[in-house]
Amino acid sequence: MTDNSNTRVVVGMSGGVDSSVTALLMKEQGYDVVGIFMKNWDDTDENGVCTATEDYKDVAKVADQIGIPYYSVNFEKEYWDRVFEYFLAEYRAGRTPNPDVMCNKEIKFKAFLDYAMDLGADYVATGHYAQVEKDENGVVHMLRGADNNKDQTYFLSQLSQEQLAKVKFPLGNIEKSEVREIAENAGLATAKKKDSTGVCFIGERNFKQFLSNYLPAQKGDMMTLDGEIKGQHDGLMYYTIGQRQGLGIGGGGKSSAPWFVIGKDLSTNTLYVGQGFENPALYADRLDASEIHFTTEEVKPKKFRCTAKFRYRQKDTPVTVRLLENERAEVIFDEAVRAITPGQAVVFYDGDECLGGGLIDHAYKAAKTLQYV
Known part of the structure; x- marks a missing residue:
């Protein structure tokens, strides 16, 4: 030993x-x-x-x-x-x-x-x-x-x-x-302690209230892609792509389907919403990423196949990665993926090996109806 x-x-x-x-x-x-x-x-x-x-x-x-x-x-x-x-x-x-x-x-x-x-x-x-x-x-x-x-x-x-x-x-x-x-x-004092959740080191708290202590919120229109105003949002920072909770909109519209956040426009302070979990505007077929980093120093080809995750615990998606200059990349999905969120990590895998990843900048939709901020 x-x-x-x-x-x-x-x-x-x-x-x-x-x-x-x-x-x-x-x-x-x-x-x-x-x-x-x-x-x-x-x-x-x-x-x-x-x-x-x-x-x-x-x-x-x-x-x-x-x-x-x-x-x-x-x-x-x-x-x-x-x-x-x-x-x-x-x-x-x-x-x-x-x-x-x-x-x-x-x-x-x-x-x-x-x-x-x-x-x-x-x-x-x-x-x-x-x-x-x-x-x-x-x-x-x-x-x-x-x-x-x-x-x-x-x-x-x-x-x-x-x-x-x-x-x-x-x-x-x-x-x-x-x-x-x-x-x-082993009789450890923490054996039955529940797992922590929430923001790394900041912990569990009312996130909206917490964020408002540091960033002033600016209310604005909540709008469909057809330009119909459905209500007011409390500040774009409080919403994420694919979010359903907290919109304060019932069914209505063309159906009784629930409403989801499908995009944001910072220039007009508009929150775009759409009905239905499977709303086509929620799906993207490629993304641009920055700060691309690999866990090994082995030289990667300019274009390669792998699988990717776009959020924690999501199942892997087969993708083609095209490396660009300045630690940037274009990631093209074999099948459209729901609720790709700018600011989140895209992480690459080869089987069980984590190759590295980057930060999502933009997602592009198959329907091309809207580009995320």
Whole structure:
């Protein structure tokens, strides 16, 4: 058996069950383990409870149970500068950002990784459901997590070779149910704690109210493609392509079918809506993406076939990718896809391997009735 006692692994511990079990598994494998809790947001939830304080208490309990040292580090400035400012800028531009992708790239695997290396770490470990494998040439490949429902490679698609070479994902080859079982068998304090949702590090809160604290909302018309005004929207930033809830429009129109957001026009502050889940205006057959990044440095052909995801947990879609200059790409779908959303990530796969991805700029519809912002 390999002696890992001289290999230091710094574990990012959030106070949740996944990172708790990650720390436990690293300890059981004989590594020199240190737990680090990242405080990235000055957060009090809507009930006045500082959730970071509660989470840190859970980290302390688990670290004491496992028998590892633990510390807290404050990355609030880095998070604000590198993630939250981007998040607000995207909403200002009428897009729907994915802060988790940027948070992994800039905080968990940059600010935290750098901090861990300063602590003498050989690796960092996190509770992500993904796998890394090194080939005979030393190239690190990122593969989907074994638990298909929890696979998080979509959120890790902007990681580089340098970052991937320094990470361990011990949960990558096990199911979520097994993680809970391991935690319960070990009597970990977080074994029954519910999973967190919401924006990366900001957590669960009334999102509309939260966003209005930072961006002034401007009401405008809610309109069909035929120019019929159906009501007023509260501000374009509050709506995303394909959204049904919160429009305040009943059936009516040509049918009793529900209404959905099908597009936005920033120049006129108009929210376009249409009836029916299968509304043709909700479907796109290609997209333009920017900030294209690949997880390996292997040279890609200018045009290649792969599968892609346009949102988390979506099934893969066969696509053709055409690489353009300045880290841009055109992605053409074999079949039209519903509710492609500018600001979200498009992520490429070759079988189980995550190749990388980019950010969706524009989606183009088969019916060509409307182009998203």
